[in-house]
Amino acid sequence: MAGQSPGTAIARPPGAQPADPGDAFVLETTALTKQYPGRVTALDGLTVQVTPGITGLVGANGAGKSTLIKILLGLLEPTKGRARVLGLDCQLDASRIRALVGYMPEHDCLPPDVTATEFVTHMARMSGLPAVAAKERAAESLRHVGLHEERYRQVGTYSTGMKQRVKLAQALAGDPRLLLLDEPTNGLDPAGRGAMLELIARIGAEFGISVVVASHLLGEIEQICDHLVAIEAGRLLRSDTIGSFTQSSQVLLVEVETGTAELADALRCDGLDPRPAGRGLLVPMDGDTTCDVIRDAVAGLGLPLARLEQRRHRLEEIFRDEPVPAGQPSTRASTRASTRASTRASTRASTRAGTEVSHVS
Amino acid sequence: MSADATGVIHDLGYQRYDGDRLGRAQIVRTLTVYSLRAAFGLGRGAKAKIVPVSAFALMCAPAIINAFIVARGGTRAFPYDTYSAPVRMIIMIIFVAVQAPELVSRDLRSRVLPLYFARPLRRGDYPVAKFTALATACLIMVEVPLLVLYAGTIASSHGGGAVWAQTRALLPGLAIGLMWSVTLAVIGLAIASFSGRRAYTTGAVAIYFFLSLALAEVLIGVAGDGTAGARLGGLVSPLTVLDGVRQWLGGTSPGPVPAVGSYGAAYGVMLLALVGAGAAALAARYRKAGLA
Ligand SMILES: Nc1ncnc2c1ncn2[C@@H]1O[C@H](COP(=O)(O)OP(=O)(O)OP(=O)(O)O)[C@@H](O)[C@H]1O
Numbered sequence: 001m002a003g004q005s006p007g008t009a010i011a012r013p014p015g016a017q018p019a020d021p022g023d024a025f026v027l028e029t030t031a032l033t034k035q036y037p038g039r040v041t042a043l044d045g046l047t048v049q050v051t052p053g054i055t056g057l058v059g060a061n062g063a064g065k066s067t068l069i070k071i072l073l074g075l076l077e078p079t080k081g082r083a084r085v086l087g088l089d090c091q092l093d094a095s096r097i098r099a100l101v102g103y104m105p106e107h108d109c110l111p112p113d114v115t116a117t118e119f120v121t122h123m124a125r126m127s128g129l130p131a132v133a134a135k136e137r138a139a140e141s142l143r144h145v146g147l148h149e150e151r152y153r154q155v156g157t158y159s160t161g162m163k164q165r166v167k168l169a170q171a172l173a174g175d176p177r178l179l180l181l182d183e184p185t186n187g188l189d190p191a192g193r194g195a196m197l198e199l200i201a202r203i204g205a206e207f208g209i210s211v212v213v214a215s216h217l218l219g220e221i222e223q224i225c226d227h228l229v230a231i232e233a234g235r236l237l238r239s240d241t242i243g244s245f246t247q248s249s250q251v252l253l254v255e256v257e258t259g260t261a262e263l264a265d266a267l268r269c270d271g272l273d274p275r276p277a278g279r280g281l282l283v284p285m286d287g288d289t290t291c292d293v294i295r296d297a298v299a300g301l302g303l304p305l306a307r308l309e310q311r312r313h314r315l316e317e318i319f320r321d322e323p324v325p326a327g328q329p330s331t332r333a334s335t336r337a338s339t340r341a342s343t344r345a346s347t348r349a350s351t352r353a354g355t356e357v358s359h360v361s
Numbered sequence: 362m363s364a365d366a367t368g369v370i371h372d373l374g375y376q377r378y379d380g381d382r383l384g385r386a387q388i389v390r391t392l393t394v395y396s397l398r399a400a401f402g403l404g405r406g407a408k409a410k411i412v413p414v415s416a417f418a419l420m421c422a423p424a425i426i427n428a429f430i431v432a433r434g435g436t437r438a439f440p441y442d443t444y445s446a447p448v449r450m451i452i453m454i455i456f457v458a459v460q461a462p463e464l465v466s467r468d469l470r471s472r473v474l475p476l477y478f479a480r481p482l483r484r485g486d487y488p489v490a491k492f493t494a495l496a497t498a499c500l501i502m503v504e505v506p507l508l509v510l511y512a513g514t515i516a517s518s519h520g521g522g523a524v525w526a527q528t529r530a531l532l533p534g535l536a537i538g539l540m541w542s543v544t545l546a547v548i549g550l551a552i553a554s555f556s557g558r559r560a561y562t563t564g565a566v567a568i569y570f571f572l573s574l575a576l577a578e579v580l581i582g583v584a585g586d587g588t589a590g591a592r593l594g595g596l597v598s599p600l601t602v603l604d605g606v607r608q609w610l611g612g613t614s615p616g617p618v619p620a621v622g623s624y625g626a627a628y629g630v631m632l633l634a635l636v637g638a639g640a641a642a643l644a645a646r647y648r649k650a651g652l653a
């Protein structure tokens with residue numbers, strides 16, 4: 001392509017690594033509000049800053065994660081407030097931002113009747129790469145996502161997992177400074193999720209690209225994130241480093257066949273904060289010794305231990321850090337149900353954390 | 362799928378891209394060329410080539426027949442301003458009905474538009490690129506046969522005077538071809554961009570062009586040659602409007618519309634209105650589409 005005349009080529013800003021003019025934050029929003037027609041408020045005065053690294057954007061369905069990402073890309077206009085990406089204003093410099101950012105949407109976005117190579121090459125060219133470079137980087141990106149062997153097959157013949165990788169490859173092909181990934185593990189089986197998360201972790205750590213990953217599964221993205229931003233109903237719940245999130249999020253479930261009340265008292269005396277949950281007690285983890293303290297307390301009272309395992313609070317509880325009032329039947333029931341639901345997601349995290357999970361009967 | 366389970370990630374390190382980046386105008390040009398190739402099935406599977414390649418061959422057939430006729434001492438068999446009117450009308454309707462959805466419905470169907478709009482392109486760039494591509498494809502479909510007609514004729518002409526006469530007759534024909542291409546492309550894309558279902562949009566484009574053409578011919582037939590009714594009847598179909606404008610601009614060959622007489626300007630206005638409406642519909646469609 002005769003497209004490289006200096007007059008029209010946009011050169012990358014000097015100093016490839018911290019190219020970001022406002023380098024402290026990769027993205028930054030101020031009182032960002034988005035109302036869809038029909039008075040749906042998707043974002044409600046969201047103010048948040050995100051530093052370089054891998055950041056998880058967590059929130060339940062409809063929390064406004066995708067809306068935020070689309071505003072950052074200039075795909076949607078905010079109703080009020082401001083947003084900056086890599087130091088550039090989302091409304092004034094949308095075109096420049098889009099040249100520096102890779103986007104992986106949550107929905108399917110692949111034409112079935114072209115090969116992965118052709119598609120990713122075309123998308124790299126649409127990111128502004130000249131023909132030869134686009135071809136090279138497409139092959140490179142497909143190799144990074146593990147599709148080197150299958151790259152000449154039509155995308156329509158790919159499995160869901162492979163399609164997710166093609167979506168990631170097209171986002172990566174233009175050598176972005178920041179990747180915005182919307183639910184990248186959508187539709188994947190546990191092995192596929194693991195592989196995708198590992199890949200994202202590598203992109204953040206080894207490729208030196210900042211990543212924002214939207215997900216409604218905290219248990220999943222906390223494994224790879226440096227930082228978490230939690231939103232609910234378009235508002236910021238909490239923005240913090242991963243360490244402070246996981247500390248408050250880990251909780252032990254103790255069930256004894258009899259004597260739950262005595263055990264609760266004993267644990268309170270040991271400085272823990274047990275709360276009734278179903279037939280057992282939920283005890284927030286307070287360092288590595290919590291497990292031992294509980295075991296000692298159970299042994300000390302001579303109670304028959306039915307279960308001791310690591311569980312997770314429900315998402316909102318973690319973020320709000322609100323104490324659950326003890327002994328209210330309705331709270332009990334709901335906590336129990338949601339705890340169960342999230343157990344599956346947390347299994348991986350708990351085994352990784354190496355916490356002892358014992359089933360004694 | 363085994364590839365999922367065994368999808369080993371080979372690590373040969375990540376390479377930065379430090380080379381030049383194309384500007385927006387060049388990206389639009391790249392998309393235009395890509396779409397133009399797609400309009401003829403290039404870069405797609407064999408199935409995608411069937412319609413455009415056979416349509417092109419059929420469009421060229423009259424010009425090739427002409428070359429034989431002229432070589433045997435006959436005179437030019439088709440005029441440059443109408444070519445073979447029925448062949449050109451039918452084949453161009455089919456070509457646009459199949460290829461306009463190929464260029465726009467396909468992208469709506471696969472929901473790839475957010476990927477385009479998440480890149481340096483602006484909203485309006487996409488329909489501009491698609492229009493330029495389809496109009497160029499139509500231009501190739503319409504003008505290459507005219508050039509073959511010209512080449513076949515002058516190959517058997519003797520003397521500079523004869524060649525010059527052919528050239529002078531060809532040039533208005535090429536201008537009319539350009540008018541056809543712009544009109545058919547903008548209307549075809551405007552209709553096709555309303556749905557991602559290619560079967561529907563192909564049907565819609567074909568039905569619009571064929572039905573309006575049939576209606577125009579019925580109205581012209583009922584009113585009778587030379588009447589005001591016949592002249593008004595020709596205004597209902599883009600193809601008869603194009604023919605009316607051709608006559609208004611001085612085209613003398615007989616066409617599907619009987620002599621437009623004093624209604625020439627009305628045909629001109631109607632053509633501008635059709636193209637303007639198509640362009641406005643297309644622009645409005647892409648101002649909001651593609652975020653699903
Ligand atoms: N185009 C739209 N028109 C009207 N309302 C919309 C539109 N898109 C999203 N919404 C609403 O805005 C809110 C936030 O949606 P958004 O897609 O940003 O949530 P999300 O956090 O990405 O959810 P999910 O996890 O389901 O993807 C929801 O209540 C949704 O119904």
Ligand SMILES: [Mg+2]
Binds near residue numbers: 065066067106182
């Ligand atoms: Mg979403």
